[in-house]
Amino acid sequence: MGPLSGIKVLEFESIGPAPFAGMLPADMGADVLVIDRPATTDLGLKRERWYDVMMRGKRSVTLDLKDPRSQEISLDLIARADALIEGMRPGVMERLGLGPKTALGRNPKLVYGRMTGWGQDGPLAPRAGHDINYIALAGVLNAFGRKGQAPVPPLNLVGDFGGGGMLLGFGIACALLHAHKTRQGQVVDAAMVDGASLLAAMFSGLLAAGRWTEERGANILDTGAPWYDCYETKDAKYVAIGAIEAKFFEELVQRLGLSGLPPQNDRARWPEMREAFGNAFRQKTREEWVKVFEGSDACFAPVLGFAEARRHPHNLARRGTISVARLEQPAPAPRFSVTPAQVSRVPPERGAGGRAALADWGFADGDIGRLRSAGLAFTD
Numbered sequence: 486m487g488p489l490s491g492i493k494v495l496e497f498e499s500i501g502p503a504p505f506a507g508m509l510p511a512d513m514g515a516d517v518l519v520i521d522r523p524a525t526t527d528l529g530l531k532r533e534r535w536y537d538v539m540m541r542g543k544r545s546v547t548l549d550l551k552d553p554r555s556q557e558i559s560l561d562l563i564a565r566a567d568a569l570i571e572g573m574r575p576g577v578m579e580r581l582g583l584g585p586k587t588a589l590g591r592n593p594k595l596v597y598g599r600m601t602g603w604g605q606d607g608p609l610a611p612r613a614g615h616d617i618n619y620i621a622l623a624g625v626l627n628a629f630g631r632k633g634q635a636p637v638p639p640l641n642l643v644g645d646f647g648g649g650g651m652l653l654g655f656g657i658a659c660a661l662l663h664a665h666k667t668r669q670g671q672v673v674d675a676a677m678v679d680g681a682s683l684l685a686a687m688f689s690g691l692l693a694a695g696r697w698t699e700e701r702g703a704n705i706l707d708t709g710a711p712w713y714d715c716y717e718t719k720d721a722k723y724v725a726i727g728a729i730e731a732k733f734f735e736e737l738v739q740r741l742g743l744s745g746l747p748p749q750n751d752r753a754r755w756p757e758m759r760e761a762f763g764n765a766f767r768q769k770t771r772e773e774w775v776k777v778f779e780g781s782d783a784c785f786a787p788v789l790g791f792a793e794a795r796r797h798p799h800n801l802a803r804r805g806t807i808s809v810a811r812l813e814q815p816a817p818a819p820r821f822s823v824t825p826a827q828v829s830r831v832p833p834e835r836g837a838g839g840r841a842a843l844a845d846w847g848f849a850d851g852d853i854g855r856l857r858s859a860g861l862a863f864t865d
Contacts, residue, residue, distance in 0.1 A: 486514045486824065487512070487513040487514020487515070487821075487824055487825070487826045487827065488513050488514060488821055488824040488826070489510050489513040489514045489515040489658075490514035490515070490824070491514075491515075491516075492510060492514075492515040492516065492567045492568065492661065493515070493516050493518070493565060493566050493567050493568075493846060494507060494510050494511075494515050494516065494517045494518070494566065494567065494568045494569070494570060494657075495518055495520065495562050495563060495566040495568070495569045495570070496517055496518070496519045496520070496543070496569075496570040496571075497519075497520050497550075497569070497570065497571040497572070497573070497578075498519055498520060498521045498522055499571065499572030499573065499600070500572070501572070501616075501641070501645045501646075501649070501650070502572065502600050502644075502645045502646060502649030502650035502653065502677065503570055503571065503572030503600040503650065503653075504519075504537075504539040504540060504572075504650075505539050505645070505646050505649070505650030505651070505654075506570055506598065506600060506649075506650040506651070506653040506654045506657070506675075507519070507539070507543065507570050508538075508539045508540070508541060508542065508543075508650075509650070509651070509654035510568070510654065510657070510658075511541065511542030511543050511828075511829070512541075512542060512817035512826045512827070512828060513817070513826050514824070514826065514827075514829075515568075516544075516842070516845060516846075517542060517543040517544070518543070518544050518545070518546065518562070518566075518839075518842045518846070519540070519543050519544070519545045519546070519833070520546060520547075520548050520550075520559065520562070521545050521546065521547045521548075521835045521836065522547065522548075522549070522550070522835075523547050523548075523549055523835070523862065524547075524835060534832045534833065534834050534835075535810065535812070535831070535832060536812060536832075537832045538809075538812070538814045538815075538832070539832075540832035540833065541809055541814070541828045541830065541831065541832050542828050542829045542830050543830065543832070543833055544830065544833055544837065544838035544839060544841070544842040545833040545834070545835055545836050545837050545838060545839055545863070546836055546839035546842070546843070546861050546862065546863040547835050547836045547839075547861070547862040547863070548860060548861050548862070549860060550581050550583075552860050554859045554860050555581070555860060556581065556582040556583060557859070558856055558859055558860060558861050559581075559583050560583070560587070560588070560591045561852075561856065562846070563583070563588050563591055563592055563595065564591050564592050565592075565846045565847055565848075566592065566595060567594075567595070567596065567661060567664070568595065568596040568597075568598060568657050568660075568661060569588060569595060569596070569597050569598060570598045570600065570653070570657070571583075571597075571598070571599055571600070572599075572600040572601070574601065574611060574613075575601060575604075575605045575606070575610045575611060576611070578599075585597045585599075585672045589670050589672075592670065593668070593669070593670055594664045594668045594669065594670045595664075595670040596657050596660040596661050596664055596670055596671065596673060597670065597671070597672045597673065598653050598656065598657045598660075598673045598675065599653075599672060599673060599674050599675065600649060600650065600653050600675050600677075601674075601675075601676055601677070602614040602615070602616075602618065602619045602644070602649075602676065602677045602678060603619070603676060603677075603678055604674060604676035604678065604679065605674045605676075609622075615641070615644075616638075616641035616643070616644035616645045616649075616677065617638050617641070617644070619644040619648070619649075619676075619677040619678045619681055620638075620639075620643050620644045620648070620677075620678075620681045621636075622678055623644075623648075623678050623679075623681035623682040623685070624682065624685070625643055625681045625682065625684070625685050626638065627699065627701065628685070628688070628699075628701065628707060629701075629707075630701045630702065630707075631701065631702040631708050632700070632701055632702025632703055632708070632709065633701075633702070634701070634702070636701065643681050643684060644677040644678075644680070644681050645677065647680065647681075647684055648677050648678075648679070648680025648681035648682075648683065648684050649675065649677040649680055651680075652675050652679075652680040652683070653673065653675035656673040656675055657673055659673075660673050705729065709755070710729075710755065711755050711756075711758045711759035711762050712726060712727075712728045712729070712734055712737065712749065712758070712762075713726065713727050713728070713729060714726065714759070714762075715788055716762055716763055716766040716767075717763070717766065717767060718766055718767065718769060718770055718771040718773075718774060719767055719768060719769055719770045719773075720770040720771060722770070722771035722787070722788065723771070723787075723788035724766060724771055724774050724785060724786070724787050724788060725785070725786050725787075725788050726762075726783070726784060726785050727784040728783055728784045728785075729784070731749060732782075733782055733783055733784050734749045736781060736782055736783040737783040737784070737785070740777055740778055740781055740783050740785075741762070741765045741766075742765070743761055743762075743765060746758055746761060771787050771788075772787075774787070775787055795813055804816060807828060809828050809831055810831045834864075836862050836863040836864045837863075837864050838863075838864070839861075839862075839863020839864060840853060840863050840864065840865045841865065842863075843856070843863070
């Protein structure tokens with residue numbers, strides 16, 4: 486049933502990192518109930534749900550939070566939850582009468598998870614933004630890109646999902662453990678600008694030690710080193726090499742059939758080495774290089790697209806992809822030896838499964854009828 490079986494999470498509809506944070510406990514067996522808005526175009530939310538992977542494993546009820554009756558309905562649900570996830574701008578939940586003070590007053594052991602870009606305080610707290618803005622201010626975006634070129638946004642993985650949703654998921658798990666031991670709830674303030682900065686913790690040390698420069702494309706891990714980069718192959722595809730350690734570098738050179746190269750760490754001659762690597766990799770197709778490096782410790786991998794990655798033998802062996810309602814998607818992670826995670830339900834349409842969820846949360850038939858008459862909508 487998953488390591489979080491029995492945990493009830495109430496998620497207020499949002500976009501991006503908040504539903505990702507809700508997907509994590511759902512994958513781990515928690516019962517995640519989403520308070521969706523009624524069908525609307527707000528936030529682009531009118532899209533179909535069948536492909537919204539981050540909604541997997543959840544159930545839904547709908548509620549117009551602008552309706553004066555919604556506060557008491559929400560508090561009834563909050564009273565039965567172990568954790569809450571909201572991704573509104575700072576102050577919005579307070580204006581709805583659902584801020585932490587009110588929620589914890591109704592449920593003192595509640596873990597109140599808040600997901601924002603800039604955090605709950607600070608001069609930028611009330612301002613709009615997206616992943617690219619948060620990682621820019623965290624100093625992280627500046628490090629992505631090639632020498633002499635503009636920074637390259639790494640999708641929205643670093644701010645939204647790594648530094649945002651995943652960090653909030655970890656924070657909620659920590660606070661749930663504390664609440665279990667003490668019956669004391671608390672607020673988890675997860676900000677993407679903080680999380681992105683935290684992901685780059687290693688580089689604080691490297692900068693202090695003089696082993697990293699702020700110049701893009703001039704360091705070992707940012708395409709500065711020729712033995713940590715991507716190269717085009719004969720068929721216009723790409724391979725990735727990361728032969729940092731000397732023994733791995735030696736095997737890389739041997740598998741490439743090269744000789745007479747400069748020493749690995751002679752930075753002045755890196756351009757010469759890069760040209761040699763580039764010329765070598767262009768002599769064979771990507772799949773031919775895969776065969777050359779089979780069984781190798783040269784830190785080599787083909788650069789695969791999302792669809793290709795699902796079919797790679799290693800990922801197939803690890804069962805890294807699952808199919809939910811015929812939609813291929815990443816399997817829950819990490820793996821557990823005793824309480825394996827699983828996707829229990831397809832993404833719900835608005836209100837889908839809500840009645841059963843309310844029953845599972847301990848509401849009697851009369852209470853469910855009262856909630857429905859007060860404006861909470863759901864389907865069986």
